[in-house]
Amino acid sequence: MKCPTKEKLILYVEALISEDESLGNEYSAKEFENHLKTCKTCSAFVNSIVEDDKILKEDTGKLFERHSQASAIMEKVRGIPLSKESHSTLPHEFVRLFFKWFFPSLAIFLIAIMSFMLFSSKEDKIRKTVTLVSLRAVDSDSYFNGEPFQGPVFDKVEINELSAFGLNGKFRMTLESDSLSELDIVGSMTVKVDTNSFLSFEGRDINIELITGRELPLSVNGASKLLNKEHNKIELNPERSQVSADIRKIDDISVDANVKTSTKAVIPTIDNTLPEKLPSYKNDTGEEKEKFGAKLKFRLRSLPEAIYIKPEEINSEGVDVSNDSSYHNDNSALKEESYEPFDGKAFKYKD
Amino acid sequence: MSRQEKSDVELIKLVLSGECEAYSVLVQRYEKLVFSFLLSRMNSIQDIEDVVQDAFVKAYKHLASFDCERKFSAWLLTIARNIMIDSRRKLSRDLPSTDLVIDILLTDSAKEESEQPADILIRRERFRKILMLIRELPEEFKTPFLLRVVNEMSYQDIADSIGIPLQTVKNRIFKARTLLREKREKKDEMPN
Numbered sequence: 001m002k003c004p005t006k007e008k009l010i011l012y013v014e015a016l017i018s019e020d021e022s023l024g025n026e027y028s029a030k031e032f033e034n035h036l037k038t039c040k041t042c043s044a045f046v047n048s049i050v051e052d053d054k055i056l057k058e059d060t061g062k063l064f065e066r067h068s069q070a071s072a073i074m075e076k077v078r079g080i081p082l083s084k085e086s087h088s089t090l091p092h093e094f095v096r097l098f099f100k101w102f103f104p105s106l107a108i109f110l111i112a113i114m115s116f117m118l119f120s121s122k123e124d125k126i127r128k129t130v131t132l133v134s135l136r137a138v139d140s141d142s143y144f145n146g147e148p149f150q151g152p153v154f155d156k157v158e159i160n161e162l163s164a165f166g167l168n169g170k171f172r173m174t175l176e177s178d179s180l181s182e183l184d185i186v187g188s189m190t191v192k193v194d195t196n197s198f199l200s201f202e203g204r205d206i207n208i209e210l211i212t213g214r215e216l217p218l219s220v221n222g223a224s225k226l227l228n229k230e231h232n233k234i235e236l237n238p239e240r241s242q243v244s245a246d247i248r249k250i251d252d253i254s255v256d257a258n259v260k261t262s263t264k265a266v267i268p269t270i271d272n273t274l275p276e277k278l279p280s281y282k283n284d285t286g287e288e289k290e291k292f293g294a295k296l297k298f299r300l301r302s303l304p305e306a307i308y309i310k311p312e313e314i315n316s317e318g319v320d321v322s323n324d325s326s327y328h329n330d331n332s333a334l335k336e337e338s339y340e341p342f343d344g345k346a347f348k349y350k351d
Numbered sequence: 352m353s354r355q356e357k358s359d360v361e362l363i364k365l366v367l368s369g370e371c372e373a374y375s376v377l378v379q380r381y382e383k384l385v386f387s388f389l390l391s392r393m394n395s396i397q398d399i400e401d402v403v404q405d406a407f408v409k410a411y412k413h414l415a416s417f418d419c420e421r422k423f424s425a426w427l428l429t430i431a432r433n434i435m436i437d438s439r440r441k442l443s444r445d446l447p448s449t450d451l452v453i454d455i456l457l458t459d460s461a462k463e464e465s466e467q468p469a470d471i472l473i474r475r476e477r478f479r480k481i482l483m484l485i486r487e488l489p490e491e492f493k494t495p496f497l498l499r500v501v502n503e504m505s506y507q508d509i510a511d512s513i514g515i516p517l518q519t520v521k522n523r524i525f526k527a528r529t530l531l532r533e534k535r536e537k538k539d540e541m542p543n
Contacts, residue, residue: 010528014521049528052481053500059478060501064386069400070378073407078371080412 003042004032013049132156133199134174138184142169159199164192172211175199181213183227187236194219206236359423363414378407381424384512385431387501391485391493392435402438406431424512428494484534488527495520496527 004012012032036043134156137149144153145166156176168188175181189203200219201208208227210216215228225234354362354376365373385406389399409430410417417426485493494513498504506524510517 006532007525007529010525010532014525014528045532049532052477052531055474055478056481056485057501057503059474060387060390061383063390063396064383067386067396067400068382069403069407070375070382073378073382073404074372074375076404076408077374077411080408082367082412082415 003039004035006045009042009045010049013046132176133159133162134176136172136174138170138172142171143167144171159193159197162191162193164190166190175213175216179213181216182211183216184209184211198224204236206234208234360419363417363419363423366411366414374411377423381427382407384424384498384502385427387497388428388431388494389435390501391482391488391497393439398438402431402434405434409434422511422514425514428513480535480538481531484531484538487534488530492523492527492530495523496531499524 012029036046133154135144135153136151137144137153140148140150142149143166146168149169153171159175166189167185169186171185173183173185175183184207185201186207187203187205189201189206192200192202194200198217198219202221206220208218208220210227210229210232213227215226217224217226219225220234220236227234354365354373357365357373357376359377359380362373362376366377382403385403386399389402393399393402406427410427417423485496488496495509495515498509498512499506504512506517506520509524510520513520515523
């Protein structure tokens with residue numbers, strides 16, 4: 001048996017071994033005793049605790065005996081008339097239970113009433129006020145369920161009839177009933193109607209602003225939010241990024257964005273008609289070479305999880321984009337025309 | 352059934368019904384508890400005696416208001432603690448700043464020692480060290496530890512007496528022991 005830790009030895013002294021599960025699996029009390037017979041260090045440690053306990057107990061006991069106040073106390077109390085308070089358990093018990101339970105119960109009751117009033121009023125309000133929903137795409141770069149839209153998308157649809165839809169771009173939403181609320185929605189997100197008839201927004205790029213209306217409860221990524229005049233904005237911007245890549249020479253390259261979620265990156269088509277002369281460079285043999293290329297610049301509405309660039313035809317010199325991403329440095333991969341995904345974050349962002 | 356065999360509540364009822372002497376059984380039963388509770392907290396043996404007396408007298412005066420569902424010992428310790436705090440406030444005595452109680456205790460204990468002088472000295476020194484280390488323990492560890500060692504109470508009785516859960520008592524005693532060992536080892540390592 002290895003020497004137990006000091007903590008285990010203390011537990012042994014306290015006779016807690018059987019109650020300590022970790023110890024119980026490791027050693028038995030008998031193993032401890034056997035170990036203490038042979039290990040001087042551990043037995044000295046245990047004996048020191050036992051000896052200290054003994055001294056403390058005996059010496060305190062002796063002191064106590066010499067300084068006991070029993071007779072003095074009894075002398076004093078004999079002359080004291082006892083309080084006339086009745087020592088009836090029943091009324092005392094009643095009073096104790098009354099104070100023990102009445103006030104906490106009252107507090108719980110009041111909290112429950114107030115919570116009910118607070119929450120029911122909000123839910124009722126949204127159920128009553130948000131009845132008809134209208135949606136309008138503000139600009140031509142706006143996508144509803146992946147389709148480009150400009151102008152009205154839908155008009156005065158009962159909120160509970162709405163099924164989940166995806167937004168990407170800039171929209172104005174109108175909620176009509178007893179009162180009117182207008183929201184400006186920018187970004188990329190999925191919109192649903194939850195069981196309480198709250199609008200529920202999910203996504204990484206959500207910007208909502210209450211333009212008109214007093215207050216509007218809604219849910220953003222599962223968290224309840226309340227928009228009102230004081231707090232009229234919700235902004236969950238991911239790092240809005242602008243990705244650019246300098247490519248030296250391109251015969252033909254197409255750029256596509258592929259994202260796993262409903263978020264769709266909007267990237268303009270790139271063609272190879274605009275090669276530009278770039279600063280010359282020296283090749284492996286030291287020969288001065290001209291560089292031609294095109295600057296790929298695409299603005300992402302939201303940060304996609306991956307972007308794929310597919311070179312469809314490569315000239316003999318290959319494509320060198322070493323300034324930007326090592327992924328594109330791999331000529332063999334490009335020659336095989338394989339898709340080379342790269343993490344947007346690993347990409348070099350440029351303004 | 353003799354008075355000694357009666358429960359705390361039965362004794363209290365006897366006292367309240369006019370049998371004042373029944374209170375002596377409660378004093379006998381719990382005086383050492385209060386004494387050891389105060390021992391690691393007060394600086395003077397005279398103060399300890401005063402607080403012990405005052406606590407029992409105050410408890411006696413207010414016996415009619417005692418809640419029979421509570422443990423008498425826990426109630427008594429609460430009274431003792433309050434009196435101790437008042438007394439400290441009045442006397443402006445700072446608990447851990449002096450060694451007064453230790454000196455008094457040691458002088459006092461020497462009166463009846465019958466051992467060899469060298470042994471007496473060694474033992475006194477060890478007792479002093481132990482008491483000093485206990486004084487340095489956090490407040491919440493002191494009482495369970497002293498009740499366990501000095502009063503040899505079971506964990507359950509300690510839990511009942513001071514009104515804390517059983518597991519908490521075990522943890523506090525274990526922690527008190529661990530801290531005491533650590534402090535002791537540290538002090539032993541220090542040069543004189």
